[in-house]
Amino acid sequence: MNYIYNLYLELLCRLGIPEIFGEITFAVIPFVIIAAVLILVVLFLVLFERKLLAFFVQRKGPNRVGLYGCLQTVADAIKLLFKENIKINAGDRILFNLAPILSLTPVIIIWGLLPYTSNFEFMKFDFSLLFYIALTFIPLIAVFLAGYSSNNKYSIIGAVRAVVQGISFELPILFVILAVSVLSSSLNLYEITNAQNHFGIFGWYVFPCFLGFLIMLIALPAELNRCPFDLSEAESELIAGYNTEYSGMRFALFFLAEYSLLFASSALIAVLFFGGYNSPFGIYLAELLPVKAILTSILIYAEQIFWFFLKTMLIVSFYIWVRATLPRIPAHKLVNISWKYLLPASIINFIIVLLIKVIFGGAEW
Numbered sequence: 001m002n003y004i005y006n007l008y009l010e011l012l013c014r015l016g017i018p019e020i021f022g023e024i025t026f027a028v029i030p031f032v033i034i035a036a037v038l039i040l041v042v043l044f045l046v047l048f049e050r051k052l053l054a055f056f057v058q059r060k061g062p063n064r065v066g067l068y069g070c071l072q073t074v075a076d077a078i079k080l081l082f083k084e085n086i087k088i089n090a091g092d093r094i095l096f097n098l099a100p101i102l103s104l105t106p107v108i109i110i111w112g113l114l115p116y117t118s119n120f121e122f123m124k125f126d127f128s129l130l131f132y133i134a135l136t137f138i139p140l141i142a143v144f145l146a147g148y149s150s151n152n153k154y155s156i157i158g159a160v161r162a163v164v165q166g167i168s169f170e171l172p173i174l175f176v177i178l179a180v181s182v183l184s185s186s187l188n189l190y191e192i193t194n195a196q197n198h199f200g201i202f203g204w205y206v207f208p209c210f211l212g213f214l215i216m217l218i219a220l221p222a223e224l225n226r227c228p229f230d231l232s233e234a235e236s237e238l239i240a241g242y243n244t245e246y247s248g249m250r251f252a253l254f255f256l257a258e259y260s261l262l263f264a265s266s267a268l269i270a271v272l273f274f275g276g277y278n279s280p281f282g283i284y285l286a287e288l289l290p291v292k293a294i295l296t297s298i299l300i301y302a303e304q305i306f307w308f309f310l311k312t313m314l315i316v317s318f319y320i321w322v323r324a325t326l327p328r329i330p331a332h333k334l335v336n337i338s339w340k341y342l343l344p345a346s347i348i349n350f351i352i353v354l355l356i357k358v359i360f361g362g363a364e365w
Contacts, residue, residue, distance in 0.1 A: 030122045034111045042259045046073045048313075049320050056324035080255075083248040088150065091245070095149035100246070100253035103142035106135040107260040114267050115190045115276055117304040129177060129187045132268065136223065139257055140166040143225075146254070147242035158241025161231045168338035169222040175346035176212035176219075179353040180205055180272045193276035200282030206273040208356050211349040213273045215342050217318075220265045222338070224258065227323040231334060266315035267308070274311045277304035 008029065012022045047062065047070065054061025062069030088096055112122035113132050125131055140162060147159020181187050183205055184195040196203045206213050222229040231241075243254050270276055279285070286299030329337070 030112060031108065034108050034122060038108060038111055038260050039256070041263055042256055043073045043077065045259050045263060045316065046076075048316075049323075052317060052320045053324050056321065077252070080248060080252040085248040085250055086245060088245055091151035092149040095145045096245070097250070099142045099146035099149065100250045100257075102145065103139045103257040104253050104260070106138040107257050107264065110135050110264050111260065113189060114264065115193050115271060116308055117277055117301045118190070118194070120301065121190065124190065125188070127187045128189045129181065129192065132189070133174065133177065136261070137166075137170075139261065140223075142257075143242050146246070150242070150245040152244055155242050155244050158231075158244075162225060162242060165222050165225070165229060165231060165334060168335050169219040169342070172215050172338060172342040172346040173219050173223070175343070175350050176209070176215050177272070179209055179212050179346075179350045182350075182353055182357055183208060189271055189276075193271055193278060196275040197278045197282075201275075201280040203282075204273060204275045204280075209273065209349065209353055211345060211352065213269070215346050215349065216269055216272070217315075219338070219342055220269070221319060221322065222334070224261050224265060226258075226262065226319060228326040228329045229334065230328060262316060262319065263312065266319065267312045269315050270308065270311035275307075276311070277308040279303065279307055 008026055009019055009022045013019065050072070051061045051069075062072035065072040065075050087093075109123070110132055113125075113128045113135075115121065143162040144159045147155040147157075147162070150156070180192060184192040186192055186195070196205055221227070225231075243251055246254065284300045284303050286296055286303050289296065289299065
């Protein structure tokens with residue numbers, strides 16, 4: 001972001017605007033960039049999921065609006081923009097209106113923490129992984145507020161289910177993240193990514209922490225209320241769960257937050273276990289091209305973005321496959337999965353990682 005910052009100050013200087021104005025307003029630019037990219041990615045993800053689900057269940061999916069149905073999600077977004085927002089009478093209007101905003105705002109910050117390339121970051125903290133986990137709690141609070149403020153029995157049941165589900169599956173996730181931080185000796189997402197760049201694909205943490213990878217793969221859909229853990233929305237039981245009373249753009253904000261978190265969580269798995277933006281070959285293909293150094297650097301950044309999004313989309317595809325395959329898990333079995341199986345397995349995984357750390361002496365195992 002330093003390059004964009006200097007470019008922004010230079011542009012203001014040419015326009016005769018004081019530099020202090022640029023220093024104050026520059027913080028808005030990353031937020032706008034992330035919000036714009038987030039909306040575009042979510043539109044693509046919704047279309048991608050519809051097409052992939054259609055393929056799995058042998059039907060066509062969107063194919064009328066735009067070329068091969070590519071504008072269907074845009075049409076849906078426009079429809080939601082113009083739909084009337086329902087005004088509740090018996091519920092808490094302040095919390096009711098606050099919940100959708102509270103569900104999306106932390107997700108935008110989460111996207112800013114993700115390491116897309118080695119030298120381009122929106123936000124970079126030594127504890128970015130810990131900050132990431134803390135922010136994922138806020139949408140859960142938003143879901144609870146939405147259900148509570150609606151004054152609807154279906155919504156309240158869905159909200160309580162979401163809280164129980166979130167608390168149950170958060171502990172195994174924290175133990176797995178602790179194991180990865182032990183391997184890399186860091187809580188910084190960039191340093192975790194760079195620690196896996198020594199032996200190509202064989203340096204990825206999915207090998208020493210394979211059990212942790214499986215736990216994350218199972219637990220994260222429960223955090224996202226994704227099938228087969230979508231008990232808080234269960235339309236066959238609760239109409240639409242916590243968002244039963246929402247319509248129009250309020251509903252769209254919940255929808256946007258859910259799909260944004262789907263991408264962010266898949267990206268987190270890619271960073272923690274598959275080297276993030278690192279090439280699986282241990283060397284970037286752009287380095288082999290006979291071009292100038294400046295062009296090589298640009299091509300390397302483009303390749304890093306390619307590997308990052310490819311790994312993320314493969315994980316997203318897996319979650320869509322799960323949605324098309326598995327039925328919803330009964331409520332009484334949901335908590336058992338976490339407390340009886342995932343939590344003990346995450347502790348075992350942490351012990352295994354500690355042994356690897358002691359035996360091989362460091363993250364470069």
